[in-house]
Amino acid sequence: MTQTFLLDGAPVPFEPGQTVLQAALAADRYIPHLCYHPEFRPHGSCKLCTASVGGRLVATCTTPPEAGLVVDSETAQLREVRRTLVQMLFAEGNHFCPSCEKSGNCQLQAQGSDLGVTTAGFRHLYPDRPVDASHPDAWIDFNRCVLCELCVRASDEVDGKHVFALAGRGLTKHLIVNAPSNRLGDTTFAASDEAMQVCPVGAILPKRVGFAVPIGSRRYDQRPVSAQALDDAPRPAGRSP
């Protein structure tokens, strides 16, 4: 018999090895998230998927469920926490959506739109982050990096190249690449690498394909991120969305 936990009052079935977020998505129940990607081991850094699990506020992407566990996600308090987290990310980097090639395909922007974020709400930190355009086929705009580590995980686990890593600590934490020069062009990175496809924001982008799809016809222009994430969720055999 399948075990279930309660998400906002309704039962969600889960299987061993799934986390609360994974089970919820597989059951067509959405919890906002940003650093989680169905193809990678959950990581739990963005904290957007925070929910009350058995009375404790934790990241649902890394928390294993238990039968009968009470999970509350769609509460006013948690919506406010998530809005604040998205605002923090907007204030931390330099995000200019109207001129960004990723606009409409960007998960940060889509989360902001879904959660009703209209301003950064905090003083912008305006960090000084030079762009790396040294690679012939791709470029990194560090201004837009949200430190989700998906590229790090993809390059380590899928591409097997270890191109990316994080350096520094606290607010000085930043993405680096595996070359003495710290330039992408001096690494083994290729534009076909999963590490680029997986970037949820406009930090790692291919060259020469800018604005091939016009703004207005892009992924999150069609349907909100909450619906897209459910389409993308892997489901146990026999269950369809």
Place this chain on the structure above:
Amino acid sequence: MDASSLSPVLDPILARWGRTPDRLLQVLREAQDATGWLSPELLAATARSLGLPLAHVRGVASFYSFLALEPAGEYRVLLSDGVTDRMDGSLELGERLCRRLWAEPDHTAGDGLVSVRRTSCTGLCDQGPAALVNGIAIPRLDGRVVDAIADLILARRPLDTWPVDLFSIPTNVRREDVLLRHGLSPGVAIAAALARNGAAPAGMIAELRASGLRGRGGAGYPTGNKWASCEAAPGESRYIVCNADEGEPGTFKDRVLLAREADLVFEGMTLAGHAVGATRGLLYLRGEYRYLLDSLEATLARRRAAGLLGATAGGGPAFDVEIHVGAGAYICGEETALLESLEGKRGIPRNRPPYPVTHGYLGRPTVVDNVETLCAAALIAVHGAVAWRRLGTTQSSGTKLLSVAGDCTRRGVYEFPFGVTVREVLEAAGADDPIAVQVGGPSGTLIDCAEFERHLSFEDLPTGGAFTVFGRGRDLFEVARQHVHFFAHESCGFCTPCRVGTSMLASVMDKIHDGHGSRHELAELDRLTSVLGNGAHCGLGHTAMNPVRDTITRFAPSYERRLASADFAPAFDLDAALAPARRMTGRDDPASHLGEGS
């Protein structure tokens, strides 16, 4: 330095640590000791030798404050920047030192001689202000000592020829109870624990459970339960980790235990190993306590020679201890960050569950205990649970070591039974006119004089050991502001709420300090409290708001008198923004200022 000239430096270090990636931090630390800084060539050579990507090595090296990725000078002076250091005048002394050395703070001098920087509290609060020179601690700075240091540096005297009294660090033990006057010879506690283990069905773990001993680091988890879970966890090998990364500002009692009671600490580790079936122990020593390393290693050598460590440790199963030294990261006091650091990685707290008792060091079942907890366990092995329970309160058995510092005449370490009132400690320490006490450091609780009858215990005021006294005239807003900056500096940066939130918090407090605060900023503090408390990944983020929370409720006037009356005042100050232009044109006349009438 080219790659070939690095081999003589790097090879012996790699040989000593055994070329495995989990020793990366120790290799980097020793390589820096040998060469002064971690050059790109050195990082590349280390990466090659350990089979790691260069980016990974740079990622680790850049995480730790004490590792220098740029030339940091022949003499690297780090001034302890704890709240008590500042109360004792550290900022003025730092300026004096820089003047004498012709040094600019936070920059390495052009001739490569010296750099002067600030660092988080170094755990010498009872004898501050303190500094670290090339990693070695110097207490009790005053004008005379600062001038002497400057002269020695300018004369390029090697550090090991400096007058020894500069480095003398007394333990300042002011009150002893059962732990500090244990009087046990090495080996006695191990033998007692072995006897208990032999006497089925009880055993050491049962005795520990009966004693009610709870972790002394602050969280207060029952030690017996922790050992039992580790013992029961499946795994081929187990580990005992002693958390000697005492980083909470205001705390220094573990330093005193390591300096005075090293045998008892290792005794506790050994009998813990016997109890849970671990053959290896690791002691993670705070980088600031590097000066204790030689004496700790000597104690280990003596214990090996005496048969108290090794193949039959104290007559029991095999056990030995290895010491790792940290490199300036408060977060590594968090037990899972400490495990990551022991594995040579960036000190990022892990996701839990699983917990260290099942998946700890190298993924194996691991007990992580505080220095004082392990000493207490050794005592319980000898005297038993009943004797231990006789001291303290129902839920907080035994004694607690307190690090008393700040505005009092008798600073130092006090051992009191749990349940002692704040007032009793204040009286023992000679605090004449205290207005507030910070119990448990900035991540603990700050109380005012209306609460001095409260008890130090897990039931009332839990504490990891810091007890910092603030006397009349101290500005508690400034104390909170300094601590908020501390948390922003020490945030590991893993999760959004803490990485961004602690820095936002610091900038809001700065704005209030600068006189641009309004009700808007108080609301902002509320918002940040909620997101840090509700969203952060670990205890650092959860408690980073505590200094603000406690001072704003108890010392509201220190905030209110700084607030501009409006609902909102911009942080941007046009007149201040013109300062560089005034400096460049050499002007400071009234017409060069914006203001009333201009």
